[in-house]
Amino acid sequence: MNFISKAKDIAIDRAAGLLRITWLDQHESAYPLRWVRANCPCATCREERRTAVLNTDPLKLTAGPAPSTQVAGAELVGNYALRLRWTDGHDTGIYPFTSLRMSCPCPNCNPQGAPPLFAE
Ligand SMILES: [Zn+2]
Ligand SMILES: [Zn+2]
Numbered sequence: 001m002n003f004i005s006k007a008k009d010i011a012i013d014r015a016a017g018l019l020r021i022t023w024l025d026q027h028e029s030a031y032p033l034r035w036v037r038a039n040c041p042c043a044t045c046r047e048e049r050r051t052a053v054l055n056t057d058p059l060k061l062t063a064g065p066a067p068s069t070q071v072a073g074a075e076l077v078g079n080y081a082l083r084l085r086w087t088d089g090h091d092t093g094i095y096p097f098t099s100l101r102m103s104c105p106c107p108n109c110n111p112q113g114a115p116p117l118f119a120e
Contacts, residue, residue: 005101010082012071019071019084021100029104031114034069037086039103039117040093 009022012033019031040046068088077083077094085091095117105114 005098037069042092
């Protein structure tokens, strides 16, 4: 992990529906929680996205209730990743900071808009 993908401060802004990360180089990223959930990197979600290419709503890939976009809790995995627990109990997504930094939705990092979560 290089310098710029070290997180200095991490906050879940529930009111705004954002995951906010301030990086060691002072850059600030704000990820919509809906985007974060839609890009959950766990094996189950990746498989669902792969097999649901015809579905128009990336959040609702299978029959049943739509996945939660509310964060119930967050914890660090070592110092390289963030694990999020959603209010529907899903907690297998581990988001590497390097991937999050590469996928920063701000116009300086990604002028075309938020890309899918960068996969290492
Ligand atoms: Zn998942
Ligand atoms: Zn940025």
